[in-house]
Amino acid sequence: MFIKIMFLLSAALILGTGVMAAVTKNIMHSCIYLLGSLLGIAGLYITLGADFVAVTQIMVYVGGVVILMLFAVMLTGGKEFVSKTQKLLGLIPLMGNRCSYSFGVIGALVFGGIATKLILNIVSHLSIKEVEPYESTIEALGKLLITEHVLAFEISSVLLLGALVGAAIIARPRKKDW
Amino acid sequence: MIPLAAYLGISVFLFIIGLVIMMSRKNIVAILLGIEFILNAAALNFVAYSRYVTNNLDGHIFALFIIVIAAAEAAVGLAIVIRFFQLKETIHIDEATQLRN
Numbered sequence A: 001m002f003i004k005i006m007f008l009l010s011a012a013l014i015l016g017t018g019v020m021a022a023v024t025k026n027i028m029h030s031c032i033y034l035l036g037s038l039l040g041i042a043g044l045y046i047t048l049g050a051d052f053v054a055v056t057q058i059m060v061y062v063g064g065v066v067i068l069m070l071f072a073v074m075l076t077g078g079k080e081f082v083s084k085t086q087k088l089l090g091l092i093p094l095m096g097n098r099c100s101y102s103f104g105v106i107g108a109l110v111f112g113g114i115a116t117k118l119i120l121n122i123v124s125h126l127s128i129k130e131v132e133p134y135e136s137t138i139e140a141l142g143k144l145l146i147t148e149h150v151l152a153f154e155i156s157s158v159l160l161l162g163a164l165v166g167a168a169i170i171a172r173p174r175k176k177d178w
Numbered sequence B: 001m002i003p004l005a006a007y008l009g010i011s012v013f014l015f016i017i018g019l020v021i022m023m024s025r026k027n028i029v030a031i032l033l034g035i036e037f038i039l040n041a042a043a044l045n046f047v048a049y050s051r052y053v054t055n056n057l058d059g060h061i062f063a064l065f066i067i068v069i070a071a072a073e074a075a076v077g078l079a080i081v082i083r084f085f086q087l088k089e090t091i092h093i094d095e096a097t098q099l100r101n
Helices: A002-023 A027-047 A051-075 A098-125 A138-146 A150-171 B004-024 B028-054 B058-088
Strands: none
Touching: A002 A027, A002 B004, A002 B028, A027 A051, A027 B004, A027 B028, A051 A138, A051 B028, A051 B058, A138 A150, A138 B058, A150 B058, B004 B028, B028 B058
């Protein structure tokens, strides 16, 4: 029951803030809506029993990435603070007449129907079971990270170092160029 | 219990939102924001399949590495955006037409 309520709340948060992030004109508001959406995804991770991933999501995304984006927006704001967004349909020029569009829609419906049928067939044959809902995954994750996935773990540390040095070098002000 | 298809539907929705943001915006920061949506859709799929289908923790590991790579990508991308703004005084994507001044 608790999990169902949590799922519904998180899904509503994601749907609402996702749509608002796509339609709002101001890039600053869009970043704030991204924050709401990321919190909703963390809630979905909790309903899936992935506690460590949920906490990491909140710490890295909400505490790091969104703040970084807000800083970038404020640093590069200037005159174009309210970004020039265009309507999606006005952006794409027309590439056919009514007949070709209707053929396209019918073709897409037929293809979608067939694809849905195939995928449902596959999904219904999968063995869908569930693990126990409240089981802490931190110990098991730590063991997996330093035994089976240790190579990816070490490579990701090198990647983070490279990203750190690269970002510092790229953003460094160069006096001669400008 | 909550079906697997609900999580997959939310993941598809997030992917479409990210794609729409990337296609309709001209601001480079907004395009990076769309990429974050798409990466989150992928990570949600990994965790959902790991709970309902394989019943082990490999999907969680994948989601953690996706979060790590998304953070690194955001740092480097925003550094490039700030450098680009220093050179061109704008962050409109159509102004990015050359690699070197």
